[in-house]
Amino acid sequence: MQGFAINRYNGMKKRFALDIKALKDIFEFIDAFDTKNHLNTATRYAIDLAIEELFTNMIKYNQKKSGEVEISLSLKEQNLIISLTDFNVQPFDITKVKEYDSRQTVEERPIGKVGIHLIRKMMDKVDYRYQDNNNIITLIKHLEK
Amino acid sequence: MFEIKTGSENEIQLSGRFDASQADTAKKVFNTVDETTIIDFLELDYISSMGLGVLLMTQKRLKESGKELILKNMNDHIREVFKYAGFDMIFRIE
Numbered sequence: 693m694q695g696f697a698i699n700r701y702n703g704m705k706k707r708f709a710l711d712i713k714a715l716k717d718i719f720e721f722i723d724a725f726d727t728k729n730h731l732n733t734a735t736r737y738a739i740d741l742a743i744e745e746l747f748t749n750m751i752k753y754n755q756k757k758s759g760e761v762e763i764s765l766s767l768k769e770q771n772l773i774i775s776l777t778d779f780n781v782q783p784f785d786i787t788k789v790k791e792y793d794s795r796q797t798v799e800e801r802p803i804g805k806v807g808i809h810l811i812r813k814m815m816d817k818v819d820y821r822y823q824d825n826n827n828i829i830t831l832i833k834h835l836e837k
Numbered sequence: 838m839f840e841i842k843t844g845s846e847n848e849i850q851l852s853g854r855f856d857a858s859q860a861d862t863a864k865k866v867f868n869t870v871d872e873t874t875i876i877d878f879l880e881l882d883y884i885s886s887m888g889l890g891v892l893l894m895t896q897k898r899l900k901e902s903g904k905e906l907i908l909k910n911m912n913d914h915i916r917e918v919f920k921y922a923g924f925d926m927i928f929r930i931e
Contacts, residue, residue, distance in 0.1 A: 712858050715856055715857060715858045716858065719854075719856075733914065734914060734917075737914040737918075741883075741918070744856055744857060744885045745886055748857045748885075748887065793923075794923025794926075795926070796923070797927065798893070798896055798897055798900055798927040799897065801893055801897075801927065803890050803893055803897075806886045806922050807885070809921070809922065810885075810886060810918060810921055810922060813921040814921070
């Protein structure tokens, strides 16, 4: 696959426009990483979902309504590391988002709000840092041996 | 590729990948549902929170008149997403 930067940890990174239309390109980018690293289908689903949820969240809360997000994927030992960087934005710490109540009735349930909850369930670690005006979210998933 | 087919009466078949870029397409169809309807997930590979939101919105509306969406033929990964979200408690899944 052409056009993706590859680092020495079998990693890849690429920038995408903050636009819902870029989602297709993001999934193709994950495809390329999957082809290289032979992920199982459960891991693949978790990556797709986690990245989509973070990316759409960044579109939703982006104050400038433009810009780019950098996505990187790498494997280190038995850990899959996913990182998304949203540039020149106000801090938004997703680790501080209130716990979603998955026991509410259909009448009580809010529309939305479930994306970050799914990330917490499907990933083993969610880290946030704010550096040089950038929101950087790093997710780790332990892979089965 | 995401597709919604309204096949036999009161049944909707989903196929492909129901991601956030498909929300508007899906809403157009689900907003017209006004009877208890079976949603067939057999050919659906993927759903994210945006898809869950479209289903929840429809379920809320139908429940007000004693109707509902009934979901069937989910793959294991989608079933897990429903379980994590607690959506297995608010939809009948066959």
